[in-house]
Amino acid sequence: MDRFWTASAWAHRLAGDLLDLLFPPRPAEESLRELLPPFCFRCSAPGFLLCPSCQEILPAFLWARAPYRYFGAVKQGILELKYGKQIDRVPWLADLLEIGFRTYAASFRWDALVPVPLHPVRERSRGFNQAAEIARELGKRQGIPVKKVLLRVRPTPPQAALPRSERRSNLAHAFRPQRNFDLAGKNLLLIDDVITTGATVRECAARLCELGAALICVLAVARS
Ligand SMILES: [Zn+2]
Numbered sequence: 001m002d003r004f005w006t007a008s009a010w011a012h013r014l015a016g017d018l019l020d021l022l023f024p025p026r027p028a029e030e031s032l033r034e035l036l037p038p039f040c041f042r043c044s045a046p047g048f049l050l051c052p053s054c055q056e057i058l059p060a061f062l063w064a065r066a067p068y069r070y071f072g073a074v075k076q077g078i079l080e081l082k083y084g085k086q087i088d089r090v091p092w093l094a095d096l097l098e099i100g101f102r103t104y105a106a107s108f109r110w111d112a113l114v115p116v117p118l119h120p121v122r123e124r125s126r127g128f129n130q131a132a133e134i135a136r137e138l139g140k141r142q143g144i145p146v147k148k149v150l151l152r153v154r155p156t157p158p159q160a161a162l163p164r165s166e167r168r169s170n171l172a173h174a175f176r177p178q179r180n181f182d183l184a185g186k187n188l189l190l191i192d193d194v195i196t197t198g199a200t201v202r203e204c205a206a207r208l209c210e211l212g213a214a215l216i217c218v219l220a221v222a223r224s
Pocket of ligand 1: 043050053055
């Protein structure tokens with residue numbers, strides 16, 4: 001009888017191991033998909049060298065990067081924060097943003113982190129601006145001040161729904177600088193949760209450039 005149970009337990013374990021081999025357990029972290037080359041060296045769109053949008057008009061930012069693709073656990077976390085109002089997702093998303101910071105931004109000297117603004121009406125209904133929340137967490141960890149120097153003056157429909165030709169006019173004059181911080185000669189890192197088409201951060205960077213910022217780059221948690 002003992003031998004039967006031993007053999008049975010052994011067979012059970014072997015079956016379990018075989019199943020694990022065929023269908024590996026997938027912890028949440030495994031569904032993180034890193035942003036890997038090839039991508040546009042300015043805006044990180046998939047492809048080589050310089051994407052069509054950047055060829056058409058070179059962005060005012062030097063580079064826009066994210067450590068991860070907008071996929072799996074990252075996408076889930078961002079959606080939970082934005083639409084589920086799960087503010088407790090902020091530290092984890094800031095962890096991911098910080099990975100991007102160490103990879104792409106740590107060798108620069110930043111004067112400020114600038115969160116991409118939400119329209120005030122949307123911010124009031126959501127209760128917070130997710131970009132500002134993750135920027136504040138990163139700023140605290142890296143000792144960089146967060147400056148809300150842009151104001152979103154026009155609510156805009158989601159960019160992804162529009163053809164490329166309409167995205168720029170959709171966003172023209174959507175942002176206005178707040179005259180609460182002298183940007184002249186400053187190195188600024190724009191922060192957003194996700195870069196979808198890149199049109200929003202292009203528009204924000206253009207406004208910061210007009211105000212005399214010396215260097216503008218963009219860091220997000222995820223890139224579509
Ligand atoms: Zn590009």
